[in-house]
Amino acid sequence: MPEANETLIAIDRAERIFGGGKTLFGKALPAVHAVQDVTLDVKKGETLGIVGESGCGKSTLARLLSGLDLPTGGKITFEGRDLAHEAKKNPRALARQVQYVFQDPVSSLNPRKKIRTILEAPLIHLLKMNKAERAKRLEELMDAVNLAPEFLERYPHEFSGGQAQRIGIARALAADPEVIVLDEPVSALDVSVQAQVLNILDDLKSRFGLTYLFISHDLSVVESISDRVAVMYFGRIVELGSRDAVFAEPLHPYTHLLLNSAPAPGRRAVSGGDSEAELPDPYNPPKGCAFFARCPNGTEHCQTHVPPIDEAQGGPGHEAACFHPMVKRTA
Numbered sequence: 001m002p003e004a005n006e007t008l009i010a011i012d013r014a015e016r017i018f019g020g021g022k023t024l025f026g027k028a029l030p031a032v033h034a035v036q037d038v039t040l041d042v043k044k045g046e047t048l049g050i051v052g053e054s055g056c057g058k059s060t061l062a063r064l065l066s067g068l069d070l071p072t073g074g075k076i077t078f079e080g081r082d083l084a085h086e087a088k089k090n091p092r093a094l095a096r097q098v099q100y101v102f103q104d105p106v107s108s109l110n111p112r113k114k115i116r117t118i119l120e121a122p123l124i125h126l127l128k129m130n131k132a133e134r135a136k137r138l139e140e141l142m143d144a145v146n147l148a149p150e151f152l153e154r155y156p157h158e159f160s161g162g163q164a165q166r167i168g169i170a171r172a173l174a175a176d177p178e179v180i181v182l183d184e185p186v187s188a189l190d191v192s193v194q195a196q197v198l199n200i201l202d203d204l205k206s207r208f209g210l211t212y213l214f215i216s217h218d219l220s221v222v223e224s225i226s227d228r229v230a231v232m233y234f235g236r237i238v239e240l241g242s243r244d245a246v247f248a249e250p251l252h253p254y255t256h257l258l259l260n261s262a263p264a265p266g267r268r269a270v271s272g273g274d275s276e277a278e279l280p281d282p283y284n285p286p287k288g289c290a291f292f293a294r295c296p297n298g299t300e301h302c303q304t305h306v307p308p309i310d311e312a313q314g315g316p317g318h319e320a321a322c323f324h325p326m327v328k329r330t331a
């Protein structure tokens with residue numbers, strides 16, 4: 001991981017609440033805390049994996065980081081500039097710097113447009129390139145994702161899932177971004193095709209000096225690609241650390257549960273082992289730790305207090321939000 005310590009995106013106590021407020025008659029409307037009290041630095045050149053069960057807030061956090069959505073609380077800065085301010089004042093610059101790759105490659109591409117038109121759009125609108133510059137850039141982009149130039153004249157439905165995802169990656173790359181948010185980019189693909197796409201991503205990252213935010217519920221994919229990993233549960237980051245620390249020395253009982261229910265190799269934790277019915281009601285969150293109902297270590301204190309995330313048990317760079325973390329193995 002190059003220049004590992006330069007912060008690119010700094011998230012300070014970010015929060016995103018959906019709904020809420022009051023009716024005309026003063027009755028409180030239900031609110032969902034999709035992201036709560038998230039503090040995290042994304043370092044330049046790293047791949048930060050974000051893992052957790054469906055509904056834990058991964059996509060909401062990613063949308064906040066890319067300026068597609070704004071936090072209802074806290075602050076997010078990109079290279080020191082306030083993202084909320086930037087999103088209003090200079091959305092184009094932000095759109096160029098942070099690009100998105102979605103889970104479903106085919107439906108994220110406009111079916112009525114040729115690949116050439118799709119890939120040219122950011123070159124025209126964001127980079128203001130002339131025709132000759134665009135032709136050169138299109139050639140580079142197709143080469144970067146290992147697709148022959150003939151594919152430029154085809155329509156999205158003519159592509160396989162893996163090819164369409166490579167087009168999705170080329171489109172993200174077209175804007176010459178610094179960060180690419182990859183939201184479940186290989187989840188819809190066959191395992192053999194997943195490996196191809198992950199290899200391309202790995203290659204592009206070093207070639208273009210990119211930073212990746214890699215969201216997935218698939219632990220084996222996150223383990224294979226990430227430098228650091230953030231584990232989310234019910235809108236909060238419950239564990240954060242280097243890939244090796246989180247996978248080899250997990251501290252949070254939830255991380256344990258995820259890892260134990262998906263033993264390596266080929267682990268794929270999807271549901272977290274337990275019944276998802278045990279997830280708290282997002283409209284009626286518990287007072288204390290949201291993991292209490294599923295936790296083997298929970299105490300009365302956990303039921304009434306939300307554990308802060310800190311390095312107390314993990315050491316430098318390895319944080320967990322737990323009053324009673326799993327015991328760290330000694331070498």
Ligand SMILES: Nc1ncnc2c1ncn2[C@@H]1O[C@H](COP(=O)(O)OP(=O)(O)OP(=O)(O)O)[C@@H](O)[C@H]1O
Binds near residue numbers: 060217
């Ligand atoms: N626009 C919205 N309006 C209301 N609630 C929302 C909205 N977007 C997300 N939520 C809620 O916020 C919580 C977090 O959702 P989010 O999509 O971020 O989770 P996720 O971890 O990305 O899940 P998945 O893996 O299923 O995409 C969920 O309870 C979800 O229902």
